[in-house]
Amino acid sequence: xRNPIYKNRPVGPSPARIEAERINDFIVMSEGxxxxxxxxxxxxxxxxxxxxxxEAAIHAQxxxxxxxxxxxxxxxxQGHPDxxxxxxxxxxxxxxxxxxxxxxxxxxxxYERRLLPFRVxxxxxxxxxxNIDYFQWASENSPEGVANQDFPVPDITxxxxxxxxxxxxxxxxxxxxxxxxxxxxxxWLPDHKICLTGNLFGCPFGHFPNLITIRGDRYRDALTCAxxxxxxxxxxxxxxxxxxxxxxxxxAVIQEELIAYRDAIHHVHxxxxxxxxxxxxxxxxxxxxxxxxxxxVGQGYGCVPWSVRAIWESYGGWFHHExxxxxxxxxxxxxHADLIDLAGGxxxxxxxxxxxxxxxxxxxxxxxxxxxxxxxxxxxxxxSVSIDVHRALLEEAGNFWLENWLRHQIEEMEKKHLx
Numbered sequence: 407x408r409n410p411i412y413k414n415r416p417v418g419p420s421p422a423r424i425e426a427e428r429i430n431d432f433i434v435m436s437e438g439x440x441x442x443x444x445x446x447x448x449x450x451x452x453x454x455x456x457x458x459x460x461e462a463a464i465h466a467q468x469x470x471x472x473x474x475x476x477x478x479x480x481x482x483x484q485g486h487p488d489x490x491x492x493x494x495x496x497x498x499x500x501x502x503x504x505x506x507x508x509x510x511x512x513x514x515x516x517y518e519r520r521l522l523p524f525r526v527x528x529x530x531x532x533x534x535x536x537n538i539d540y541f542q543w544a545s546e547n548s549p550e551g552v553a554n555q556d557f558p559v560p561d562i563t564x565x566x567x568x569x570x571x572x573x574x575x576x577x578x579x580x581x582x583x584x585x586x587x588x589x590x591x592x593x594w595l596p597d598h599k600i601c602l603t604g605n606l607f608g609c610p611f612g613h614f615p616n617l618i619t620i621r622g623d624r625y626r627d628a629l630t631c632a633x634x635x636x637x638x639x640x641x642x643x644x645x646x647x648x649x650x651x652x653x654x655x656x657x658a659v660i661q662e663e664l665i666a667y668r669d670a671i672h673h674v675h676x677x678x679x680x681x682x683x684x685x686x687x688x689x690x691x692x693x694x695x696x697x698x699x700x701x702x703v704g705q706g707y708g709c710v711p712w713s714v715r716a717i718w719e720s721y722g723g724w725f726h727h728e729x730x731x732x733x734x735x736x737x738x739x740x741x742h743a744d745l746i747d748l749a750g751g752x753x754x755x756x757x758x759x760x761x762x763x764x765x766x767x768x769x770x771x772x773x774x775x776x777x778x779x780x781x782x783x784x785x786x787x788x789x790s791v792s793i794d795v796h797r798a799l800l801e802e803a804g805n806f807w808l809e810n811w812l813r814h815q816i817e818e819m820e821k822k823h824l825x
């Protein structure tokens with residue numbers, strides 16, 4: 407009987423430390439915001455992913471006890487900043503280094519740079535403090551300091567596949583759009599049955615993909631994610647070197663996990679489409695669609711309700727045919743002052759929210775509190791109730807992004823409540 411692998415693996419990403427480990431006789435892993443791997447050959451080395459700029463020197467320091475050969479080829483499995491940001495540092499160490507990426511890499515990096523201020527601000531609730539702490543740690547522990555974040559231009563690109571044989575190691579690079587970017591690839595070592603997938607299936611292995619990130623990003627396509635899993639499954643790997651945390655080992659385990667992941671995505675996709683065609687509203691589908699037990703996967707990074715909405719809006723757009731006001735630039739908050747007056751003032755509405763919360767309706771309570779905060783952001787009763795609601799939701803969250811958001815909201819409201 408299948409024991410879903412997500413139950414025994416960490417969820418969230420952590421920045422690089424000086425603690426690389428040998429995977430086999432020619433591959434070394436350095437964990438980071440996205441893992442980096444060093445492939446040793448009879449000539450020089452091949453590296454998979456460069457980390458963030460501030461992680462690059464730490465990755466290099468981690469690899470130093472294992473090999474003193476330069477990196478001849480650096481392969482980035484996707485265009486996210488935690489894969490490409492350290493490229494400039496590694497190029498500075500070897501002018502002969504060649505960067506390999508898919509042909510979609512530059513489009514994705516351009517997209518990332520276009521929205522950089524927006525993305526940094528939107529993700530700060532989850533990463534700001536840990537990045538500040540890590541920057542200080544890396545500055546103190548790297549003799550070379552911290553490198554700037556790079557937006558590199560690849561030396562070699564390919565559309566579908568690229569074969570590389572170097573120093574006795576044979577690699578097949580396959581362009582496979584996945585759960586995070588459309589420019590992603592996998593690195594297949596056919597002679598060793600090892601697949602380096604990067605974050606092809608999302609951040610943590612064994613979890614439902616994050617089809618929409620609450621930090622702000624493009625929708626990811628459900629069927630594309632399912633197809634990526636099937637591509638890797640058909641290779642029949644015996645080991646997956648993933649973008650986060652330890653390797654996934656064992657052909658049978660890999661097969662059953664990829665099948666469960668693939669089938670769970672198809673189930674959620676098909677149920678959402680069926681609901682749309684039956685005229686059900688998106689919020690009903692978010693509440694009702696569940697993954698069957700036989701395809702159980704984790705929901706610690708992406709989750710089913712958010713994915714249902716992402717699938718809905720990827721197909722149907724943002725207009726849900728609920729109100730004419732959806733088509734205009736005047737939000738519902740424009741009449742919140744009227745509602746507060748009708749309720750007898752901000753405190754009276756906050757007390758109504760408390761009653762809803764105590765009656766077992768935390769989300770309904772938050773809807774009422776949103777009305778209060780739009781007009782009276784520091785109302786003491788509303789802050790007190792909102793803190794209690796968020797703490798209750800945090801106890802049941804079980805999702806990296808949701809937990810970080812709820813903690814952030816609690817911290818911000820506690821600051822206001824104390825002043």
